[in-house]
Amino acid sequence: MTVWRRAASPTSCSLRHALLEEDQERLRNKSGANRLGFALLLKFFEVEVRFPEDAGEIPVPAVSYVAQQVRVPAEEWVAYDCAGAGDQAAPDGDPGRVRLP
Secondary structure (H helix, E strand, O other): OOHHHHOOOHHHHHHHOOOOHHHHHHHOOOOHHHHHHHHHHHHHHHHHOOOOOOHHHOOHHHHHHHHHHHOOOHHHHHHOOOOOHHHOEOOOOOOOOEOOO
């Protein structure tokens, strides 16, 4: 069970999934499903130090909480393709670094 699964209450969502000002800056040029998906992957990575294997690893309360912060309907999460997020090399080609979609 991931930390996110154990921490899916409203109180724990506000503690673990709050987007900081620097997170908001990273989201500035994204919209819709990409904005929500990027934010969820960012927060998941911060907590788990890995990307989710599938969208089901991110609990509904966390999706709802982050969706409110980025002002995107939580339903947009189903439109985001997070498959392979951890398989992408960084733009400089360094396989030791991973870039977020």
